[in-house]
Amino acid sequence: MNPLLVFRPEGIYCPAGDFYIDPWKPVHKAVITHAHADHSRGGMKAYLAHHDSIPVMRHRLGSDIKVQGAGYGEVIRINDVEVSLHPAGHIIGSAQVRVARHDEVWVVSGDYKTGPDHSCAPFEPVRCHHFITESTFGLPVFKWKPQEEVFDEINRWWSQTQAEGKTALILAYSLGKAQRILQSVDSTIGPVFTHGAVENVNQVLRQAKHTLKPTTRITRETNSDELKGALVIAPPSALGTSWTKRLGDFSSAVASGWMQVRGMRRRRNADRGFVLSDHADWPGLNEAIEATGAEHIHVTHGYTGIFSNWLKEKGYNATVVETEYGGEEDDEPTKTDEV
Amino acid sequence: MKAFARLFVALDQTTKTNARLAALRSFFEEADKKDAIWCIALLTHRRPKRPVKTPLLHEWAAEAAEIPLWLFEETYHVVGDLAETISLILPEAEKREEKTLNERMLELISLGKKEEADKKAYITSTWSHLSRQECFVFNKLITGGFRMGVSARNLTRALAAHTGQDVNVIAHRLMGDWRPETTTFEALIESEAVDADAGKPYPFYLAYPLEDKPSVLGAPGDWIIEDKWDGIRGQIIRRNGELFVWSRGEELVTDKYPEYSSFLTSVSDGTVIDGEIICHDGKAPLHFGVLQKRIGRKTVSRKLLEEAPVKLIAYDLLEYQGKDLREIPQHDRRALLENVVEQANDSCLLISPVVNLPDWAQLEAYRAKARDRNSEGLMLKRRSASYKVGRKRGDWWKWKIEPLVIDAVLIYAMRGHGRRANLYTDYTFAVWKGKELVPFTKAYSGLTDKEFQRVDAFIKKNTIDRFGPVRSVNPELVFEIAFEGIRASNRHKSGVALRFPRISRWREDKPAHEANTFQDLIRMLEAYG
Ligand SMILES: [Zn+2]
Ligand SMILES: [Zn+2]
Numbered sequence: 001m002n003p004l005l006v007f008r009p010e011g012i013y014c015p016a017g018d019f020y021i022d023p024w025k026p027v028h029k030a031v032i033t034h035a036h037a038d039h040s041r042g043g044m045k046a047y048l049a050h051h052d053s054i055p056v057m058r059h060r061l062g063s064d065i066k067v068q069g070a071g072y073g074e075v076i077r078i079n080d081v082e083v084s085l086h087p088a089g090h091i092i093g094s095a096q097v098r099v100a101r102h103d104e105v106w107v108v109s110g111d112y113k114t115g116p117d118h119s120c121a122p123f124e125p126v127r128c129h130h131f132i133t134e135s136t137f138g139l140p141v142f143k144w145k146p147q148e149e150v151f152d153e154i155n156r157w158w159s160q161t162q163a164e165g166k167t168a169l170i171l172a173y174s175l176g177k178a179q180r181i182l183q184s185v186d187s188t189i190g191p192v193f194t195h196g197a198v199e200n201v202n203q204v205l206r207q208a209k210h211t212l213k214p215t216t217r218i219t220r221e222t223n224s225d226e227l228k229g230a231l232v233i234a235p236p237s238a239l240g241t242s243w244t245k246r247l248g249d250f251s252s253a254v255a256s257g258w259m260q261v262r263g264m265r266r267r268r269n270a271d272r273g274f275v276l277s278d279h280a281d282w283p284g285l286n287e288a289i290e291a292t293g294a295e296h297i298h299v300t301h302g303y304t305g306i307f308s309n310w311l312k313e314k315g316y317n318a319t320v321v322e323t324e325y326g327g328e329e330d331d332e333p334t335k336t337d338e339v
Numbered sequence: 340m341k342a343f344a345r346l347f348v349a350l351d352q353t354t355k356t357n358a359r360l361a362a363l364r365s366f367f368e369e370a371d372k373k374d375a376i377w378c379i380a381l382l383t384h385r386r387p388k389r390p391v392k393t394p395l396l397h398e399w400a401a402e403a404a405e406i407p408l409w410l411f412e413e414t415y416h417v418v419g420d421l422a423e424t425i426s427l428i429l430p431e432a433e434k435r436e437e438k439t440l441n442e443r444m445l446e447l448i449s450l451g452k453k454e455e456a457d458k459k460a461y462i463t464s465t466w467s468h469l470s471r472q473e474c475f476v477f478n479k480l481i482t483g484g485f486r487m488g489v490s491a492r493n494l495t496r497a498l499a500a501h502t503g504q505d506v507n508v509i510a511h512r513l514m515g516d517w518r519p520e521t522t523t524f525e526a527l528i529e530s531e532a533v534d535a536d537a538g539k540p541y542p543f544y545l546a547y548p549l550e551d552k553p554s555v556l557g558a559p560g561d562w563i564i565e566d567k568w569d570g571i572r573g574q575i576i577r578r579n580g581e582l583f584v585w586s587r588g589e590e591l592v593t594d595k596y597p598e599y600s601s602f603l604t605s606v607s608d609g610t611v612i613d614g615e616i617i618c619h620d621g622k623a624p625l626h627f628g629v630l631q632k633r634i635g636r637k638t639v640s641r642k643l644l645e646e647a648p649v650k651l652i653a654y655d656l657l658e659y660q661g662k663d664l665r666e667i668p669q670h671d672r673r674a675l676l677e678n679v680v681e682q683a684n685d686s687c688l689l690i691s692p693v694v695n696l697p698d699w700a701q702l703e704a705y706r707a708k709a710r711d712r713n714s715e716g717l718m719l720k721r722r723s724a725s726y727k728v729g730r731k732r733g734d735w736w737k738w739k740i741e742p743l744v745i746d747a748v749l750i751y752a753m754r755g756h757g758r759r760a761n762l763y764t765d766y767t768f769a770v771w772k773g774k775e776l777v778p779f780t781k782a783y784s785g786l787t788d789k790e791f792q793r794v795d796a797f798i799k800k801n802t803i804d805r806f807g808p809v810r811s812v813n814p815e816l817v818f819e820i821a822f823e824g825i826r827a828s829n830r831h832k833s834g835v836a837l838r839f840p841r842i843s844r845w846r847e848d849k850p851a852h853e854a855n856t857f858q859d860l861i862r863m864l865e866a867y868g
Contacts, residue, residue, distance in 0.1 A: 139413070139414045139417060140404060140406055140410065140414055140428050141414055141417075141418055141424060141427035141428050143427070258761060260427065261417075261418055261423070261427075262351065262420065262423055263418070263419055263420065264761070265351075267788070271352065271353060271355075272352060303417070305805060305808075306410065306413045306414075309409075309410075310410055313407065322799075322802070324799075324800065
């Protein structure tokens with residue numbers, strides 16, 4: 001019997017259902033794990049995605065895309081294949097794609113994290129035979145602290161920056177981490193302002209009836225005095241551009257899993273680095289894989305070679321799959337729409 | 340050790356010089372003086388001998404983290420820093436234990452003599468009692484490489500501010516062969532006069548690269564112009580009947596260059612000379628590659644002394660008859676230096692010849708031929724200049740020759756370390772030999788972060804094969820590689836070795852087949868090797 005999913009130059013393909021999952025080349029039918037730019041690309045004739053991914057997809061890919069929505073756990077039949085979406089805990093609307101036929105079950109993780117996040121549904125392990133996992137942080141040095149501790153650090157930095165009469169600029173990608181930070185920081189400290197790229201996403205989500213804390217868009221008219229003591233959320237690409245001139249005197253911080261490594265903190269040239277990721281850490285990846293009960297693990301973007309060797313040593317049948325997905329921060333579209 | 344670990348965090352959390360200086364000052368204000376002297380020692384690379392071999396640390400850390408050794412190694416390769424890798428990979432400590440920096444250092448010193456099993460017990464137990472941050476610092480105490488992003492200049496400034504002394508006095512105090520085990524903060528930093536240690540060198544004055552046209556410097560007559568010799572900058576100290584040879588890297592290298600022992604009789608007491616340690620056949624300086632045979636050797640065989648004879652080319656006179664000359668003008672120091680060299684009449688002590696040409700155009704033509712003289716270009720020193728501390732603009736300029744360049748094709752890539760651990764940034768380059776690509780060099784720096792990201796994306800999409808951490812990629816991208824020199828080498832498969840190769844630009848305008856050939860490389864070897 002042919003395998004249920006195969007790896008093609010266009011992306012992950014299901015021959016029996018004749019559809020792709022997160023393809024990177026234009027195809028006729030694409031099931032999308034989440035709305036980040038490297039997983040949800042333009043040019044597909046038809047899309048299937050979680051209801052909560054659709055508003056952002058329309059915003060980014062065009063309002064005229066043809067897209068079918070589904071809820072978590074809802075089973076959709078395509079030929080003799082069952083397709084269903086399950087929470088991946090990565091960002092709002094993010095899903096693992098379960099594909100089943102007869103007794104064979106495959107799960108495509110997309111991007112996922114196992115820790116909590118106030119802005120999206122928590123990761124749910126799904127039993128399967130074949131698990132296609134990401135490995136962005138597939139090295140044993142990546143171990144996340146509980147997010148409460150990280151937000152305590154962020155709150156302390158914000159308060160301290162405020163006490164110095166400066167603006168606290170935190171860099172986080174505009175879909176997902178920006179909202180996670182917004183919903184989790186202590187907003188009694190001060191007001192929260194946003195870069196246009198972040199505010200556009202916030203607007204889309206609010207229109208789709210998601211509750212987000214209040215934010216104010218920074219425009220050319222914004223007076224830098226208003227921003228003193230405020231928290232500003234902007235995409236990573238904003239640092240080092242002339243846009244930051246609008247902020248007056250500021251302290252900058254990057255929120256990313258890469259901040260675990262000192263050298264990478266240095267490279268970012270921000271004043272602070274907070275270890276906050278929307279991808280699974282090392283223990284998270286290992287636990288998630290174990291919980292699937294799968295024997296066959298296909299490792300995509302990240303430390304694929306090292307991580308699959310580790311899995312092999314643990315007794316899995318693990319292989320590396322070349323994809324065109326990015327890593328943390330590569331999720332951001334390269335051009336941020338500055339307003 | 341908490342205060343020291345806190346200093347480390349503070350230094351690590353900011354990129355701004357003023358904040359770093361403030362963190363150092365507040366450390367010196369709070370810290371016990373015994374800890375303060377250790378801090379200065381560590382920041383100036385005066386670490387006691389490593390008490391444990393690093394491969395053992397790899398093993399013990401992998402064991403404590405319950406991962407296989409190969410996974411530890413792969414991870415270390417990505418993180419790029421052993422101390423950090425260990426601190427991140429170990430499980431979180433359950434109990435904490437507080438000791439001063441001085442206590443830790445003394446423990447580590449005594450550890451050196453112990454049996455391996457005792458070393459392991461001490462280190463693994465300490466690991467399990469430290470926070471991640473302290474664990475990182477503790478590992479750094481063992482492995483060294485304690486930079487903490489503090490330049491000697493900034494440490495000097497912080498100590499100057501802390502003690503209210505002049506920056507140059509502090510810089511001078513910090514030089515030389517002092518050890519934290521045997522000196523005190525009071526003696527080194529706070530005593531009335533600068534420590535009367537006979538071997539204490541002066542801080543080196545370093546030239547700035549000249550980027551403008553030399554005509555901005557005025558008339559050539561205002562400048563003393565010499566070749567920039569391609570050896571190792573050194574300082575010869577003849578005091579109290581003894582001789583000390585310091586390299587610019589603040590390393591005492593007296594024993595490595597026995598040729599210089601003749602200075603004990605040829606040069607009078609109370610003399611300090613700044614010059615170039617260089618191989619020389621009596622007629623002309625030799626290629627840097629010859630000196631390389633001597634670097635890193637503690638003892639020198641007779642054969643090596645014959646093959647790679649060393650002399651000193653004198654540039655400057657810093658002390659004469661026991662008097663510090665650094666404040667008198669360059670021109671006058673040079674006159675005295677010429678006297679000293681002449682009176683010494685020592686075949687090992689040469690003077691750096693002055694290049695007397697009337698205009699910049701002729702000097703430029705002379706500079707262009709520097710490679711033929713085994714020189715790196717020209718040095719321009721203002722006649723009225725004092726001898727300053729560290730790298731300063733204005734009075735000393737190095738006017739180097741243009742590097743050699745060759746266009747090469749990227750064929751292998753490896754992930755970078757540390758700063759660039761998530762990108763493929765370590766490349767191997769090749770040139771054409773017929774239809775075949777012959778790898779000849781690696782080159783690291785030289786691209787912007789944006790360019791690295793683009794090349795990284797190309798590599799991931801164009802991988803042909805993987806060998807461990809290395810990927811071979813479709814030979815499509817062409818880069819210009821700049822280098823300072825080339826010589827024949829049988830340790831390299833291509834038969835050539837480049838000096839300081841780096842990427843000078845990405846030739847996006849060139850298709851791979853237009854890259855240079857192996858023949859071009861050999862021609863360069865014949866011309867400049
Ligand atoms: Zn994503
Ligand atoms: Zn991804």
